[in-house]
Amino acid sequence: MQVLESQRLILGDVVVEPALAGLRSQIVALQAKIGSSTEPSEERRIVTVLFTDVVGSTSLAEQLDPEDWHGVISRLHSLVGEIVLSNQGLVLQYLGDGLLALFGAQTASERDPEYAIRAALEAQQAAAATDFKVPIHIRIGIHTGLVVLSEIGLDAHKEFSALGDTMNLAARLQSTAPPDGILISHDTYRHVRGVFDITPLPPINVKGKSEPVQTYLIQRLKPRPFRMVNRGVIGIETPTVGREVELTQLHAAYQQAFENSQIGWAQIVGEAGIGKSRLLVEMADYIDLRKERVRLLRGRAFDGETRQPFGVIRRMWFDRFQIAEDAPLPEAEARWVEQFLELGGPDCEEEAHALGLLVGLPFSDSPYIGAMRNDPIQVKGRAFVASRSFIHTIRQEMPLVIFFDDLHWLDE
Numbered sequence: 001m002q003v004l005e006s007q008r009l010i011l012g013d014v015v016v017e018p019a020l021a022g023l024r025s026q027i028v029a030l031q032a033k034i035g036s037s038t039e040p041s042e043e044r045r046i047v048t049v050l051f052t053d054v055v056g057s058t059s060l061a062e063q064l065d066p067e068d069w070h071g072v073i074s075r076l077h078s079l080v081g082e083i084v085l086s087n088q089g090l091v092l093q094y095l096g097d098g099l100l101a102l103f104g105a106q107t108a109s110e111r112d113p114e115y116a117i118r119a120a121l122e123a124q125q126a127a128a129a130t131d132f133k134v135p136i137h138i139r140i141g142i143h144t145g146l147v148v149l150s151e152i153g154l155d156a157h158k159e160f161s162a163l164g165d166t167m168n169l170a171a172r173l174q175s176t177a178p179p180d181g182i183l184i185s186h187d188t189y190r191h192v193r194g195v196f197d198i199t200p201l202p203p204i205n206v207k208g209k210s211e212p213v214q215t216y217l218i219q220r221l222k223p224r225p226f227r228m229v230n231r232g233v234i235g236i237e238t239p240t241v242g243r244e245v246e247l248t249q250l251h252a253a254y255q256q257a258f259e260n261s262q263i264g265w266a267q268i269v270g271e272a273g274i275g276k277s278r279l280l281v282e283m284a285d286y287i288d289l290r291k292e293r294v295r296l297l298r299g300r301a302f303d304g305e306t307r308q309p310f311g312v313i314r315r316m317w318f319d320r321f322q323i324a325e326d327a328p329l330p331e332a333e334a335r336w337v338e339q340f341l342e343l344g345g346p347d348c349e350e351e352a353h354a355l356g357l358l359v360g361l362p363f364s365d366s367p368y369i370g371a372m373r374n375d376p377i378q379v380k381g382r383a384f385v386a387s388r389s390f391i392h393t394i395r396q397e398m399p400l401v402i403f404f405d406d407l408h409w410l411d412e
Contacts, residue, residue: 006085042150047104048116048142048188049166050089051174052080052123054097055137063134072132073097079130080123080138087119088112092162098174102162105149113144113184113191117218120182128180141174143185165208172206173215182218189216193281193288194296196221200289240282243275250283258292258399280403287401294399301409309411312404313387314359333361344393351386358383 001023008016054060054076061069077099081091084101088109093100101119104112120140127136145166169185177183189198197219203212240247250266257264268276287294299316318325321339323332333356340352350368357369357379372378394400404410 002085002090006082042148044146045105045108045149046145047102047108047147047149047162047166048112048144049147049162049170050084050099050101050103050116050120051141051170052099052101052120052138053140053174055139055179057097060134060136068133072134072136075130075132076127076136076138079126083122083126084119087115087122089115089119092160102147105162110191113142113188114195116142116188117182117184117192117196118221121218121221124180124182137179139174139177139179140182141170141172141177141184142182142188143170143173144188144191145169168208169206169213172204172213176204176215178217184216184218186214186216189214194222194284198289240275240278243279243282246279247282247286250279251286254283254287254401258294261399277405280405284403292399294401295394295397296401296403298403298405300405301407301411303409305409306411310359312407312410316402316404317355317359329361333363336361340390344390348386348390348393351390354379354382354386355390 001020004011004016004019004023054073060072064072073096076097077094080099081094084091084099087103088107089101089103090105091099091101092105101116103116103119109115120142123140124138127138130136143166145164147162147164147166149160149162151160173183173185183201184192184198192198199217199219201215201217203214206213246268253264253266256262268279270276284296287296297316297320299312299319301312305311317323317336321335323335327335336356337349337352340348340355344351353363353366353368356363357366357373363369369379369382372382391400
């Protein structure tokens with residue numbers, strides 16, 4: 001029903017109203033079947049909670065007639081509510097001039113925290129671009145955690161509710177956020193590492209919490225999101241211990257390369273399971289929270305790929321160019337060239353075809369590689385030159401960091 005309501009402007013009342021009427025009749029029939037004596041159901045669920053609030057609403061309301069102020073808030077609620085729905089969220093309550101929304105309350109996804117932040121950014125952009133008669137600035141708080149979802153109230157009037165400490169912390173983040181700011185907790189941040197430009201802020205003291213709560217301010221969506229996937233038990237994060245020396249060395253290698261505009265190489269070697277990949281996660285966090293912008297590439301080898309030449313290079317560029325491994329060949333080739341030219345400039349189409357041929361994109365109609373197609377030595381040599389040239393070109397725009405993981409499975 002919420003999806004239908006959100007598409008009313010597109011589909012029209014003639015389509016939406018009959019569909020809603022049919023759904024309402026199904027609800028009535030289900031309620032009659034269940035009966036009024038059934039105990040209210042409760043469900044424990046991990047959700048992302050979003051609170052919004054209008055900055056200085058009291059003084060703004062004094063400037064307008066009550067009916068005009070009501071119109072402003074109604075319009076804002078409709079605007080933000082539609083954005084929440086379009087990002088797979090659920091509006092739980094309209095709280096005066098604010099709003100409470102949940103992401104993951106109906107259908108859970110590992111990207112619920114990302115959807116919530118995207119909705120927050122879109123809501124602020126929409127509020128800034130809309131004429132409300134008075135300047136509207138909203139602050140937003142977002143937190144991810146465990147809640148209990150249930151229905152509360154009498155049979156005559158029941159409401160869907162979410163209860164738990166997660167709700168309290170999200171509300172506290174909203175009240176602490178700066179005007180036009182989006183403040184998130186660490187529990188939300190660890191799900192969206194590398195997706196947004198984020199500024200860490202000093203921890204805040206929250207009533208009922210024994211330790212200060214680490215907070216982060218969302219700036220914007222990264223042009224090319226890079227999402228780190230943690231290994232281990234999903235939903236559980238433990239601090240890194242006993243790796244201070246290694247992390248210090250990695251930080252120093254990064255800083256030296258960045259400050260001196262030179263190439264640096266750091267290699268992590270050790271037995272399986274001692275935390276080598278975890279150090280890459282820690283480095284991703286370290287780079288993500290620094291002020292300078294860098295371009296981040298990643299490649300990972302997998303067990304059984306020792307006989308797949310240049311598989312890690314293929315995966316690195318496919319990940320960067322957002323090409324699915326099962327994408328149709330014409331689509332993959334077109335995307336490869338498009339992204340290659342976007343990064344390297346309009347004069348590097350020949351390099352795109354040469355490097356593409358090395359990683360499995362044949363470019364059968366290419367005018368650049370026809371003569372050498374059947375000579376593996378020429379293909380390899382030309383691709384190496386193209387790769388070096390391409391890397392050199394994109395390094396001129398901004399610093400470049402490359403992560404390679406599980407290199408013991410790499411082909412020769």
